[in-house]
Amino acid sequence: MKVTREDMQLYAVTDTQWLNGRDFYEEIEKVLAAGATFLQLREKDSTHEEIVKKALAIKPIARRYGVPFVIDDDIYAALEADVDGVHIGQSDASYETARELLGPDKIIGMTVKTPEQAANAARLGADYVGMGAVFHTSTKKDAKDLSRDNLLKLTAMLDMPIVAIGGINYDNCDYLKDTGVDGIAVVSAIFASDDCSEATRKLYKKTRKLFNYNKNIIFDMDGTLVDSMPFWKNSAREYAILRGAKLPKNFDEITGVMDLSEYAAYLQNVLGIDTSLEQITEAAVDIMNKHYASDIPAKKGMIKLIRREYEAGSKLVIFSASDTSSVEILLKRLEIYECFEGIYTVYDVGIGKSDKESYKKVARSAGMDISDTWVYEDILRGVRAAHNAGLKVCAVYDKDSADDWDEICSIADKCIITG
């Protein structure tokens, strides 16, 4: 698993001691939902068995949010729980031992405090480094403070993802601007807060600007933002009933595999309904627009994600295979219309989503730089085309594409599973 600089933006490190009786897993879920970009399980008072148990419980949560998840110190727990990797310091297992045990694909992060350690991390090929403590902290009393000058010296030596740690919070993190670090790792600034969601959301917004992670997002609508596929499938039935057809028992089975022109021919030739492709297309939009206006549900967490990105300054557009009117109706109903700067459909772009040129054209028209742009998409052909266009892809799980999920995840840069 490759770590990016962007993954370092807001690195959350757990510590049950700060929780004050709040539920550990609920708080972790809140932190990930609010935008933490990396997660480390660091429980200094837990036994190996307890760490494995906790890691196994956290792993599916981190997977759902597509956030890399590592364990502090315990390389055997990382192996047993099969998490994404481990973070090792100078008094933990060596990089070589960790790599041999965990294999080439797992993440190995290292603590670096001196030029020798920095050179060593570079030589060994660590996936990222953590540097600190940049401020004195009660979370790790034995951590020596790292001066700004020394931090600058260390970051200048390294060309890899770097995260600063130690006593960092919302009010003092500006200190890290232009130091060469790619983000902040925090324990108490998140987990000691009474409201972990709000603390994370505020830090996410602030660090996005601080570390210049400008983000453009091209969002798909059906299957990504909303759970509309079942409604689309049912629209064929709704139209046939509207036109007075007597439906055979296996109607859904027969029409489920048809495209619109095959469906038109079936209605005309088999069910004897006087209709045309144009009429069906128009009727489908009408039927679906009623649902977009009333009962198609947003996928779990998506509204929050869109609001978070909008508030953090991302530029968002929709690229849909549905009609513009449908997109507008839905976004207004979900009260996220103002979050999007543009709506593009395959009809006005003139190219389908299987063709990488469609995504390039949307990015160009929206004034988005390909290297800064993410595509959120649920279908394999869209994921593949967007990836081939050079865009970063966040795949969103949809049960309609369940059979393609493994292949989708082998292509996408990030995969999230919404309810």
Ligand SMILES: Cc1ncc(COP(=O)(O)OP(=O)(O)O)c(N)n1
């Ligand atoms: C991201 C990150 N950076 C540094 C550390 C510190 O690791 P280490 O020096 O091994 O100290 P302990 O955390 O084990 O007390 C870290 N955990 N994470």
Ligand SMILES: Cc1ncsc1CCOP(=O)(O)O
């Ligand atoms: C793990 C670690 N390594 C250096 S300081 C530190 C603890 C950071 O905790 P906090 O963010 O609460 O200061």
Ligand SMILES: [Mg+2]
């Ligand atoms: Mg350690």
